Amino acid sequence: MSKILSVYTNKITKKFGSFTAVDNVDLEVYQGEIFGFLGANGAGKSTMIRMLCGLLTPSAGEAKVGGYDVYKESELIKKSIGYMSQKFSLYNDLTVAENIDFYGGVYSLNKRNIQEKKGEIAVELDLDRQMNRLTKDIPVGLKQKLALACAMLHDPGIIFLDEPTSGVDPKVRKDFWNIIYQLSEQGKTVFVTTHFMDEAEYCHRLSIMHQGKIIALDSPQNLKKKNEENSINDVFIKLIRSQIDADYQ
Amino acid sequence: MQIINKTRVFAIAKKEFFHIIHDTRSLIIVFLLPLIQLIMFGYALNTEIKNINLGISDNAKTEQSRALIKSFMGSDLYHVYSISNNSDDIHHAFLQKKVNAVLLISHDMRNLQLIIDGSDPNSASIIKNYISQTLSSGQSIIPIDIRTQLLFNPELKSSYFFVPGLIALILVMISALLTSISITREKENGTLEQLLISPLLPLEFILGKLLPYIFISMTIGFLILICGLLLFDVVFLGSAIAFTILSFVYVCTALSFGLMISTVSQTQMQAMLIALIFTMMPTLMLSGFMLPLESMPWLIRIISWIVPAKYFLKIARGLMIKGNNLTELLEPMLFLLGFTILLLSIAWNKFAKQMKELK
Amino acid sequence: MIKIESVSKSFGDILANDNISLIIEESQIVGLIGPDGAGKSTLMRQLCSLISPDLGHIEIDGLDTVKSQREVRTLVGYMPQRFSLYPDLTVEQNILFFAELFDVPIKERKDKLEKLYKFSNLKAFSKRQAGKLSGGMKQKLALSCNLIHTPKYLFLDEPTFGVDPVSRQEFWELIFQLRDEGITVFVSTPYLDEASVFDKLALIFNGRLIAYQQPSAILAAFPYQIFVLQSTHYDYFAQMANVVYLHLFNKNINIAFSTEPSEEQWQEWLDKRIILTYEKKKTTLEDVFLLQSKHSVEL
Numbered sequence: 001m002s003k004i005l006s007v008y009t010n011k012i013t014k015k016f017g018s019f020t021a022v023d024n025v026d027l028e029v030y031q032g033e034i035f036g037f038l039g040a041n042g043a044g045k046s047t048m049i050r051m052l053c054g055l056l057t058p059s060a061g062e063a064k065v066g067g068y069d070v071y072k073e074s075e076l077i078k079k080s081i082g083y084m085s086q087k088f089s090l091y092n093d094l095t096v097a098e099n100i101d102f103y104g105g106v107y108s109l110n111k112r113n114i115q116e117k118k119g120e121i122a123v124e125l126d127l128d129r130q131m132n133r134l135t136k137d138i139p140v141g142l143k144q145k146l147a148l149a150c151a152m153l154h155d156p157g158i159i160f161l162d163e164p165t166s167g168v169d170p171k172v173r174k175d176f177w178n179i180i181y182q183l184s185e186q187g188k189t190v191f192v193t194t195h196f197m198d199e200a201e202y203c204h205r206l207s208i209m210h211q212g213k214i215i216a217l218d219s220p221q222n223l224k225k226k227n228e229e230n231s232i233n234d235v236f237i238k239l240i241r242s243q244i245d246a247d248y249q
Numbered sequence: 250m251q252i253i254n255k256t257r258v259f260a261i262a263k264k265e266f267f268h269i270i271h272d273t274r275s276l277i278i279v280f281l282l283p284l285i286q287l288i289m290f291g292y293a294l295n296t297e298i299k300n301i302n303l304g305i306s307d308n309a310k311t312e313q314s315r316a317l318i319k320s321f322m323g324s325d326l327y328h329v330y331s332i333s334n335n336s337d338d339i340h341h342a343f344l345q346k347k348v349n350a351v352l353l354i355s356h357d358m359r360n361l362q363l364i365i366d367g368s369d370p371n372s373a374s375i376i377k378n379y380i381s382q383t384l385s386s387g388q389s390i391i392p393i394d395i396r397t398q399l400l401f402n403p404e405l406k407s408s409y410f411f412v413p414g415l416i417a418l419i420l421v422m423i424s425a426l427l428t429s430i431s432i433t434r435e436k437e438n439g440t441l442e443q444l445l446i447s448p449l450l451p452l453e454f455i456l457g458k459l460l461p462y463i464f465i466s467m468t469i470g471f472l473i474l475i476c477g478l479l480l481f482d483v484v485f486l487g488s489a490i491a492f493t494i495l496s497f498v499y500v501c502t503a504l505s506f507g508l509m510i511s512t513v514s515q516t517q518m519q520a521m522l523i524a525l526i527f528t529m530m531p532t533l534m535l536s537g538f539m540l541p542l543e544s545m546p547w548l549i550r551i552i553s554w555i556v557p558a559k560y561f562l563k564i565a566r567g568l569m570i571k572g573n574n575l576t577e578l579l580e581p582m583l584f585l586l587g588f589t590i591l592l593l594s595i596a597w598n599k600f601a602k603q604m605k606e607l608k
Numbered sequence: 609m610i611k612i613e614s615v616s617k618s619f620g621d622i623l624a625n626d627n628i629s630l631i632i633e634e635s636q637i638v639g640l641i642g643p644d645g646a647g648k649s650t651l652m653r654q655l656c657s658l659i660s661p662d663l664g665h666i667e668i669d670g671l672d673t674v675k676s677q678r679e680v681r682t683l684v685g686y687m688p689q690r691f692s693l694y695p696d697l698t699v700e701q702n703i704l705f706f707a708e709l710f711d712v713p714i715k716e717r718k719d720k721l722e723k724l725y726k727f728s729n730l731k732a733f734s735k736r737q738a739g740k741l742s743g744g745m746k747q748k749l750a751l752s753c754n755l756i757h758t759p760k761y762l763f764l765d766e767p768t769f770g771v772d773p774v775s776r777q778e779f780w781e782l783i784f785q786l787r788d789e790g791i792t793v794f795v796s797t798p799y800l801d802e803a804s805v806f807d808k809l810a811l812i813f814n815g816r817l818i819a820y821q822q823p824s825a826i827l828a829a830f831p832y833q834i835f836v837l838q839s840t841h842y843d844y845f846a847q848m849a850n851v852v853y854l855h856l857f858n859k860n861i862n863i864a865f866s867t868e869p870s871e872e873q874w875q876e877w878l879d880k881r882i883i884l885t886y887e888k889k890k891t892t893l894e895d896v897f898l899l900q901s902k903h904s905v906e907l
């Protein structure tokens with residue numbers, strides 16, 4: 001596999017007032033990779049993702065997504081990425097079909113295209129009989145999968161998932177990760193944050209973030225080996241704990 | 250500048266429309282509220298006086314004076330009582346609210362004296378008007394010089410004044426409210442973020458949000474117009490087409506105002522409060538709806554220039570009562586058009602800034 | 609002690625709780641496990657007297673939750689699934705508001721606050737507005753607000769939603785400490801590895817209680833041996849009659865048979881390259897969960 005860069009950042013920084021949420025982060029993520037973006041609460045993961053999606057302007061540094069510059073080419077980035085936020089992103093008071101229609105329209109797909117996609121989603125998520133139900137009435141896990149499907153309507157090459165599996169049950173989580181694998185096999189880059197450490201084990205590469213900085217970055221296997229732990233959960237706890245202890249002194 | 254994409258504008262408009270029709274309860278409120286307002290304000294503001302208790306003291310007792318009394322008795326406006334010329338009696342009648350007015354006819358018929366209960370100056374002046382009208386129209390026999398001449402509203406119906414005012418008030422309130430919460434709702438729910446990472450342009454968003462609400466506000470406009478005509482028995486002398494065009498412009502002004510509010514407020518609550526305060530107060534006080542602008546201090550008169558309802562009031566009164574045509578109402582229309590463009594571009598600008606960087 | 613007796617509750621034509629009975633002893637941590645929409649939150653809300661059962665009844669310390677609602681509410685604390693804070697108040701203002709609301713003695717407040725800050729790591733952010741916190745920080749703040757007072761019974765609905773592993777560890781330490789002080793905790797969580805150290809687990813599927821035991825007993829009761837196969841022939845196994853459990857996960861198949869295959873059978877599969885490897889797997893709570901949930905979609 002020749003390595004095509006999907007995400008590239010060089011000393012990217014975001015400040016809110018005097019507080020630095022993302023602090024000089026360098027990152028390279030390649031096409032087709034499932035990249036796990038881990039970190040403690042408030043480490044700056046969502047902030048980083050929002051900068052990469054063009055929702056926030058960086059305070060300093062360089063960043064490219066899909067080869068496009070986040071400062072100058074945010075319009076082009078928007079067309080080539082999908083994003084699922086930590087907050088729920090569908091309209092609860094619209095039906096499933098109306099949500100799909102709407103996001104299809106926003107990405108200016110034509111009618112036939114939207115119809116096709118709707119069919120695909122219905123089959124894939126077994127949603128056939130739910131199409132005309134209000135989104136607020138369908139199970140949480142299904143909603144989450146639908147949100148992903150809507151974020152993928154325009155067939156983006158890179159997809160950012162901010163805690164997509166928070167609040168869904170273990171079965172749905174597995175289903176969700178099966179979808180992520182499929183996306184990666186189709187050559188799509190998946191940039192995902194999670195607090196479930198078993199999910200972290202499924203990623204190709206991981207980074208662990210603490211107070212705006214990346215403190216570790218490698219494949220799960222290497223991370224475990226280097227830190228002499230049996231699971232990513234233990235690696236995570238070990239690394240973050242030592243950082244917190246260091247901060248106290 | 251990038252070109253607006255029709256699909257995206259309609260995607261927003263359609264979605265907005267679905268929001269509205271799925272929420273039946275709010276939909277009913279949106280249509281019912283204006284009617285309730287119309288009826289409540291309507292009857293509260295109705296200053297028309299139906300029963301004037303008129304005491305007449307006929308000291309002449311001539312054929313002429315009797316004819317005069319007959320003309321009062323012939324109208325259903327008055328209940329006529331006979332009353333003695335004794336000032337104590339008259340005083341008593343007023344205190345006991347037996348009469349609203351007393352007409353004294355001197356024994357030589359030369360002198361007519363009208364005494365009116367002034368405790369409610371508003372009704373007093375109306376009563377005065379009614380009586381002097383009856384006097385002048387019924388009895389040319391009596392050489393009284395009446396100068397009051399009423400144009401357009403010969404019956405002096407107060408509904409002629411308040412129905413156009415109510416249309417102006419209700420339309421601006423509802424319209425601004427609708428658009429102002431429609432964007433803040435997306436902010437609160439987090440769905441706005443999803444739109445911001447899409448290729449959607451700020452102007453597309455603004456236009457898409459505008460479209461469905463134009464439709465709704467116009468429907469409401471027609472609804473209150475028709476109900477106003479039926480309930481308060483007002484004339485409508487102008488053309489329906491002119492009304493459609495002109496209220497379209499007015500509605501756009503109000504909706505744009507709502508959009509602008511939603512760019513400065515973070516929550517639906519804020520947006521609602523701002524929308525209500527900034528539409529209701531100026532429309533009630535500064536548009537000439539309740540209080541005539543001519544008698545206001547100059548500063549207020551200048552401020553009134555930026556109150557859209559002032560112009561719509563001109564339009565609505567002109568259309569309904571005077572039967573003005575479009576060209577005669579061009580000036581207020583241009584003002585409204587100007588406001589719309591101004592407000593829309595402010596909303597667009599502010600929103601484009603927010604789209605660049607989410608707060 | 610909490611006594612739940614034949615409780616049923618439905619919403620429209622959905623039966624959220626179907627004849628549930630269980631007893632929760634004092635000073636225990638009991639986990640409530642089940643898929644989305646299984647009726648976990650409904651049960652919790654009935655326990656803290658927010659809604660009343662259609663059938664059956666619940667007693668907390670001998671008090672009926674419907675008849676003695678007020679008394680029950682002084683005994684219990686409840687943190688709903690999506691607890692909202694005041695976004696315009698600071699972290700500390702939020703916590704202190706709840707301290708005042710629940711009348712926590714001023715002397716105790718400082719001590720508690722310190723304890724809570726230790727688990728949440730929010731001390732450095734105590735002056736920040738809650739609306740400006742990250743998702744997980746908000747959740748930790750919500751937890752802190754709910755733990756500032758200590759009722760005898762604590763009901764927590766997915767308390768660790770979005771909370772990072774380090775804080776989660778600290779949080780459970782805090783909860784175990786509370787248990788040792790005599791508090792009873794009833795908690796739902798999607799983190800099954802964490803649930804495996806609770807005193808007891810209640811498994812709810814489709815509104816019905818299907819197990820109420822110690823985690824080890826639940827695992828021991830799992831009737832099958834699970835194998836992990838490295839294989840892409842999902843369909844081949846899917847149509848076998850004696851397969852009772854089958855789950856595909858990234859080119860690995862988790863499978864269990866009603867009658868285990870013989871050595872020869874395994875060898876045959878290996879030879880035909882239907883499978884590349886196979887190994888026995890220790891049963892986890894996740895397997896129990898997956899075996900039970902047939903509601904959601906297979907990919």
Ligand SMILES: Nc1ncnc2c1ncn2[C@@H]1O[C@H](COP(=O)(O)OP(=O)(O)OP(=O)(O)O)[C@@H](O)[C@H]1O
Pocket residue numbers: 016019021039040041042043044045046047048086608740741742743744745770772
């Ligand atoms: N608009 C803002 N103003 C001020 N501070 C902010 C703002 N948005 C985020 N922050 C701060 O930036 C830091 C990083 O937040 P971020 O949401 O990126 O964390 P995160 O890693 O995604 O955490 P979590 O795992 O809890 O979701 C936090 O301390 C947060 O309080």
Ligand SMILES: [Mg+2]
Pocket residue numbers: 045046047086162742743744
């Ligand atoms: Mg986050």
